[in-house]
Amino acid sequence: MPVSQSLTRRRWIAGASLSGIALAAETPPSIVKLPGKVRLAILGLSGHISEILDALKVLPDVKLQAISDRNPKLLHAVGERAGVPAEHRYGSHQDLLKREQFEIAGICGSNGERAGLILDCAARGQHIIAEKPLAIEWSDLQKIKTALRTTKTQLTMLLPMRFWGSFVAMKQIVESGQIGEIAQIDAQKSYVLGDRPEWMLHRSSFGGTIPYIGIHLVDLMRFTSRRELTRVSAFQAHIGQPAAGDMENTAVTIFQLDNGATAQMHLDYMRPATAGAHGDDRLRLAGTEGVLEYREADGITLVTNQRKSHAISQLPHDGSLVVNFIASLYRAEPLSLTLDDIFRANEIVLTARDAANTMRVLEIRHVSSLQAG
Secondary structure: OOHHHOOOOOOOOOHHHOOOOOOHHHOOOOOOOOOOOEEEEEEOOOOOHHHHHHHHOOOOOEEEEEEEOOOHHHHHHHHHHHOOOHHHEEOOHHHHHHHOOOOEEEEOOOHHHHHHHHHHHHHOOOEEEEOOOOOOOHHHHHHHHHHHHOOOOOEEEOOHHHHOHHHHHHHHHHHHOOOOOEEEEEEEEEEOOOOOOHHHHOHHHHOOHHHHHHHHHHHHHHHHHOOOEEEEEEEEEOOOOHHHOOOOOEEEEEEEEOOOOEEEEEEEOOOOHHHOOOEEEEEEEEEOOEEEEEEOOOEEEEEEOOOOOEEOOOOOOOOOHHHHHHHHHHHOOOOOOOHHHHHHHHHHHHHHHHHHHHOOOEEOOOHHHOOOO
């Protein structure tokens, strides 16, 4: 299925294909009531928009007020599916901003335009649910951080994987001490290239494969291991696949952790269309007392010095990043993805891209140390 037309994301625990895994998705999600009615608009319709649309099913007080996208077919398809009247569908993001009143902005669409839209919505005092990365340039990331310091706008970013039951379980196992101190992390995302939207084929509007898909793994490595990434080297390339335009279709990053341990992240768009699933995600945590591993094809396994390899069959329920964020805004519930985590993930992937561009080992930079502009 073309990425630009994918209105629902493949669930990582898709059906009964994970033998030995108790599927938390079998339990219907609970309805979340808010103190009053809230209006939401989505600017740009490619990416993880199903994270927002699915969340609305359990948020009856949130109304999808308007949508915008430059692709008329996608605008029509999403509008029909989501029940947005034609007069509230816009081919221009700026037209939507001029004509509509709403409290929350979902900012998806192309990577290159995202920072500007975030700044526009922050200036209007609207809360923001943004695709990832927040920005593809350091200066824009700094501008966003400065804007959030001077407004009441709250922001989250679509890193939904840390809310999935398997990765919550991995975090809990690490915190329990069962695999000891983390010594090595290995993370993978491998995707079918498929038909990519035009904006992904140009570096100026895409920004690079490391920031685009690597940011998911960076967040998961930090979330599950409770370690910080401190230094990075990286390589990236475009091999074959002329349909990929400027996109790097292979990339590898090597990290040093705050305890001196190592981690690697490998990304590719080489997965054959015949593979049966769009992606192949993996995360392996090796510690002094055992090894914990997630593979999309068969779930989580754990082996320790005290017990042979076995599947982890009891998982926490999947959570929703969007529901958690909106509940934090209007019900004062605690955030599971903090602004510090969001900015740190952006800093790491932009530094990793810099490392690949310069062929150097780099200390991972902090936005707070940069000058605006």
